[in-house]
Amino acid sequence: MLVYIDDILVIGSDQDLVAQLMSKLSTAFKIRDLDEPDFFLGIETIKCDDGILLSQQRYMNDILKRAGMAECKELSMPISISKTVPFNADLYDDPTQYRSLAGALQYLTITHPDLSFAVNQLCQHMHAPIVSHWEQLKRVLRYVKGTVSFGLRIRKSLSRELHAFSNSNWVGCLEDGKEHHAFSDSNWVGCLEDQKSTSDFALFLGSNLVSWVCKKQRTVARSSSEVEYKALADVCAELIWIVSLLREIKVTGIFVPKLWCNNLGATYMCANPFFHARTKHVEIDYHFVRDRVASGDIHVNFISTKDQLGDIFTKALPSPRFFFSYRQLHVTNIPCA
Template sequence: MRQLDVHNAFLNGHLAETVYMKQPPGYEDPTHPDHVCHLQRSLYGLKQAPRAWFKRLHDFLISAGFLSSKTDVSLFHYSAGTSRVYLLVYVDDIIMMGNDSVLISQLLQRLSTTFKIRDLGAPSFFLGIETLEVQSGLLLSQQRYMKDILNRAGMLDCKPLATPAAVTQLVTPSDEPFDNPTQYRRLVGALQYLTITRPDLSFSVNRLCQFMHSPTSDHGGLLKRVLRYVKGTISYGLRLSASASTTIHGFSDSDWAGCPVDRKSTSGYAVFLGDNLISWLSRKQRTVARSSIEAEYKALADVSAEVTWVVSLLRELGLHSGEPSTLWCDNLGATYLCANPVFHARTKHVEIDFHFVRDKVASGDLVVNFVSTKDQLADIFTKPLPGPRFAALRDKLNIVAHHS
């Protein structure tokens, strides 16, 4: 794996549109002070600059033999015999990885002939995420980012807690507004980015996000609890390890009518590639479910869409095992509904787009199985849990502490 950085990336883009610019201060033509510049290349500050830069990079990579992924436009892949190289772009930050170090060096040399590129070596700090080597693989950590959030909140020395949400405390609207709503929005927005490596925070952060427009003092208390949990788990991150299996399996769960305000349900899912957690979600459903079966069925539709996307990406990269993906649900009624439309009378009101799960099951792309609630890993994404249960599920999601 190599981390690359492009110097002055936006200056590399060629403009497709006609753009004029005032003469820059200090470089005016004294004989023609009213003339303007006709831009040939993009500049920082132009709305077209990001698109022009990406098009320039895209065209170069295609000419160098890379293929652009149709599933994820920021991903490029290169094949030569048994050698594979993958290149992932985020603006001017690039991760390059593959199984042939000679080929990577050759491609990097070609890239350097066109763009001014700095090779930062093995990824250590990418987009605020640290890559730490542990005995069984890699640990993705945002420890510096967590310290920054706690510092912004003035809670660097707060007392830590074992869970981010209390089991007994319901979120109900109160009349007393939070004294600093801007600070609330800043901190909750920062916590959203933290869920990239901390799936265990997904449910609590999702709940806080629902009150951004007018937070109350109660919501401020919930935010402080999450920050106290972050303080106690500041060394935790997401572990990725070598896995013998490449099969995809997902856990889907729903908390029926869990919100006391609008009685909507919360969906949650966790998708694994072999032993590694690669995708997760905690989100309130758009409509009110009339039964627990309907709420679970909607959650199954969410995870089915995600698994379909993951499978299409792996197929494109030639990494899919070809085996059907397995979904685990702890509601028997919902698992029956996926395979057999016998509940038609009870599901007339369910939106049509949820029923695509049946087509996936019928075609053999998905297998939906029942799992007991005790073994349901997605339980952590749908409701507050007691400490021991929360810690057990957190461990099974590969969220572990790094001991330096």
């Protein structure tokens, strides 16, 4: 039972038990049974042949209307990889509008993981957005216009394997420099303003994406391996929580989670104590990854960069790579029955 203020979502495998619970709730509270969920907290549930599509189409249209861009020209990419984009450092004259729209886009990433990196970049400039930040926000809104019918596809899956892809972009942000399935990835020194890197992970249960993150790391890393290692710590904590949750709700047959990372140095550090002599400067809380590997709670494996799904969360990608990544995350507008 999921409760948010006065909205309640009840899910169960036994319809009789669900009916009993609803009956008991109705004796204590004034509630209304709306039958099967079709709209919950701004997210529409659309039935498909093999599962459901989670859509925020109404919410997306509302954002476009608020921005005065309901009839804007569509774009197929949220971020340009062109290095010739004009830069204007003048402060944007309506920062309140910028903050409002950037905040609204954050909620949209619930069903649009493909927007995570672009929105993460926008939200780093809430305090003093400049004209170029506003231009980038408008580009994201034009991408939203072009993907208004898209949503997150959840399919029936017999597999109960947990896979996580970890990735990071070492100082990939031109402003401060932090990085990041579990697919784990990071962008080393992604931001040149504070030399912090961007980290991300994507976590799959069976074939379905169930958790993802794109965020700037708290500290400055001295190497790409350290950045990736920190990203692995983040996804390891998420994996442990997901496994604990699944056990709590009596899901059985959970295999040892597999964590995929495209950095050999970080992979070796998880398994070989010798490498830890060269990472004494790394905060101790990140080393719990190795303990989990040693205890058999997770398996860390190397994955080729070309197969790394986390890139979409840490950097601007060329269109073929971007389209491949979001299809793998099951962001789609496939017609539903």
